[in-house]
Amino acid sequence: MKVLVTGVAGFIGSNLSRKLIExxxxxxxxxxxxxxxxxxxxxGVKFFQEDIRDKQISGLFDRVDYxxxxxxxxxxxxxxxNPAETHDINVNGTKNIFNISINKGVKKVIYAESSAVYEGVEALPSVETTTYPKSIYAKSKMETNTIAQQLFISKGLFATGLRYFNVYGPHQDYRRTIxxxxxxxxxxxxxxxxxxIYGDGSKKRDFVYVDDVNDFHLMCMQNKxxxxxxxxxxSGKNYSIKSIYERIKSILNSDIKPIYGENFDFEAQDTLANIDQAKKIGWEPKTSISIGLKKSIDYIKENVI
Ligand SMILES: NC(=O)c1ccc[n+]([C@@H]2O[C@H](COP(=O)([O-])OP(=O)(O)OC[C@H]3O[C@@H](n4cnc5c(N)ncnc54)[C@H](O)[C@@H]3O)[C@@H](O)[C@H]2O)c1
Structure with a gap:
């Protein structure tokens, strides 16, 4: 089987590729x-430094299954x-990947949406059918969903959209502005x-460990x-940012106090996934927050510090 991964040098893409090669x-x-x-x-990954908006990349999709x-x-x-660049990469880039995949007979495109599409919905847990994107990022992700649906009707695209909540684990990039x-x-x-801590730390997030996400990735290829x-x-559970801070502090036996930074109004106060849909096909996140935290700390101690 041959699989093409875009964003392979990123957090989820590098973890997924490792799993596929295994x-x-x-x-x-x-x-x-x-x-x-x-x-x-x-x-083991055949890497090409290319842009997803480039039409010339189509040759890389020859005989690709997924x-x-x-x-x-x-x-x-x-x-x-940067709203214009965001639209160009997230919307036009995705459209390019979908179209090349259709032309090359790819069986299915499994593509990243985001839990950000729920940022304006007050009722929790979030269900797939009720969205309210507010930020530029969330709107761009929502648009990819519309394009996938249109291309299914007009050109028979098979696609699966994944609304990741906060994925965490090894290889998470730490060199970013935030x-x-x-x-x-x-x-x-x-x-x-x-x-x-941006804001007062009361915002709650649904964190899911990257290995559990990879289990679902594999299921997407196998399950029609x-x-x-x-x-x-x-994970279907959420934790405040402050409580994550306290857990890490306690595991590391640290007494360091956080700095409180600007609150970003465009972010949702809380996120929490309803994962009934994913459970219906037999998926269940297995990694508890304490195990996931320990694995993340061990990885950083061994590889980053
Ligand atoms: N990590 C999460 O918790 C999370 C949550 C919700 C949604 N997502 C979505 O999942 C996907 C993967 O997330 P991630 O955390 O691995 O992100 P990441 O930023 O670590 O990886 C994305 C990769 O895409 C590459 N990239 C960006 N623009 C490109 C372009 N024009 N052409 C080619 N490559 C380009 C980047 O260099 C990067 O390596 C993204 O689409 C993201 O929006 C992630």
Missing amino acids: NNIDVIGIDNLSYGVKSQIPS VFHLAAKNSLIDCEN PPVFSAFIIKMLQGERPT LTDNNIYNIG
């Missing part, structure tokens, strides 16, 4: 390295500041520096029920 699947990887890190791409389309501009703050909370808190504390469906990929 399963003896040939992996072609595309990334323009705008955010991703080349050294994170697992050995495409995982993960490449995106996904920093909320960068997207707010890094993801787990790696940001762990690295700063291990270095004896004060991590920043996932064709042209959308799934929430979360």
